[in-house]
Amino acid sequence: MSEPALKRQKRVLSGVQPSGSLTIGNYVGALKQWAREQYNFESFFCVVDLHAVTVPYNPAELREKTREVAALYLACGIDPAVSTVFVQSHVPAHSELAWLLNCITPLGWLYRMTQFKDKAARQQADSVGTGLLDYPVLMAADILLYQADAVPVGDDQRQHLELTRDIAQRFNHLFGETFTIPEAMIPPAGARIKGLDNPLVKMSKSLTESEYHAVYLLDPPDRIKKKIMRAVTDSGREICFSDDPEKAGVNNLLEIYEAFTDQPRDAIEAHFAQARGYGDLKKEVAEVVIAALQPIQQRYRELTSEKGFIDELLAQGAERASAVAEATLRRARENMGFLMPPG
Numbered sequence: 458m459s460e461p462a463l464k465r466q467k468r469v470l471s472g473v474q475p476s477g478s479l480t481i482g483n484y485v486g487a488l489k490q491w492a493r494e495q496y497n498f499e500s501f502f503c504v505v506d507l508h509a510v511t512v513p514y515n516p517a518e519l520r521e522k523t524r525e526v527a528a529l530y531l532a533c534g535i536d537p538a539v540s541t542v543f544v545q546s547h548v549p550a551h552s553e554l555a556w557l558l559n560c561i562t563p564l565g566w567l568y569r570m571t572q573f574k575d576k577a578a579r580q581q582a583d584s585v586g587t588g589l590l591d592y593p594v595l596m597a598a599d600i601l602l603y604q605a606d607a608v609p610v611g612d613d614q615r616q617h618l619e620l621t622r623d624i625a626q627r628f629n630h631l632f633g634e635t636f637t638i639p640e641a642m643i644p645p646a647g648a649r650i651k652g653l654d655n656p657l658v659k660m661s662k663s664l665t666e667s668e669y670h671a672v673y674l675l676d677p678p679d680r681i682k683k684k685i686m687r688a689v690t691d692s693g694r695e696i697c698f699s700d701d702p703e704k705a706g707v708n709n710l711l712e713i714y715e716a717f718t719d720q721p722r723d724a725i726e727a728h729f730a731q732a733r734g735y736g737d738l739k740k741e742v743a744e745v746v747i748a749a750l751q752p753i754q755q756r757y758r759e760l761t762s763e764k765g766f767i768d769e770l771l772a773q774g775a776e777r778a779s780a781v782a783e784a785t786l787r788r789a790r791e792n793m794g795f796l797m798p799p800g
């Protein structure tokens with residue numbers, strides 16, 4: 458039976474920073490789930506370029522990656538006719554609401570954020586930008602502007618989601634009901650792919666010291682194979698899912714296999730019971746990853762072959778997003794006591 462027509466669909470908003478190239482970790486932990494869930498929610502997916510400038514970056518690369526990330530959203534199955542896909546900086550309401558929220562966010566809340574502490578520690582103390590501290594307030598603005606009910610994010614963003622809820626509650630308390638209080642939607646454990654060179658850390662698109670850390674969505678097949686064949690394992694030969702840190706490399710390979718084949722764990726373990734060693738496992742993992750990325754890469758090439766196509770879609774997305782965002786922003790300004798211009 459279909460839903461009653463008047464019931465508003467729950468809203469979802471999420472985003473990825475255009476800092477670096479998207480990895481199979483982004484695909485499994487985010488894009489694949491977004492694409493699957495987009496029919497169950499009213500979805501907004503943005504490329505959060507304003508967040509990408511909170512650490513040192515290269516302007517030409519930012520522009521290129523912004524378009525690339527947007528095209529990859531679509532190539533991974535996000536349908537712009539179903540979901541609103543846009544670039545954060547194309548909707549100025551994000552920056553404006555961030556300013557309003559800044560003025561009710563205690564500094565102490567921001568200094569407590571572990572991601573700020575980690576990222577700040579990686580830079581010269583005197584070059585840490587104010588924007589890096591303020592990053593979670595902008596993220597709160599992203600979410601609250603759309604009155605999102607649910608926010609699919611990785612485990613590492615849990616604290617930022619809590620802060621968003623605190624800010625929304627404080628605002629509603631000070632100025633009256635304005636924002637929906639959002640819930641985090643954290644993907645299951647198997648959806649957290651680790652680095653191939655270090656299976657104890659999350660696979661990251663911005664850790665570029667090692668060539669063998671991540672598989673990128675646009676890597677050619679031979680590079681994917683080379684990276685997976687080089688993945689760190691252990692000196693044993695047992696191929697099974699395990700929480701033992703010693704076996705983290707093999708476990709990660711199995712989780713990649715699981716994510717790309719959607720097979721149950723016992724079937725996967727049975728399948729590899731006859732393998733002669735980790736070499737066989739790696740070969741098969743490489744094969745399933747290459748096969749799954751092939752249609753995504755093909756679609757990416759199609760989407761980007763026509764000059765201006767992605768930019769046009771993003772312009773339409775920004776228009777749709779703006780309509781929702783502007784309505785919330787207006788309410789927030791009004792409730793805060795700003796004199797509203799006529800109209």
Ligand code: TRP
Nearest residue numbers: 470471472473505508596599610
């Ligand atoms: N901080 C998020 C990350 O690095 C990206 C992000 C920015 C985001 N704004 C958001 C995610 C709003 C969800 C909703 O993963």
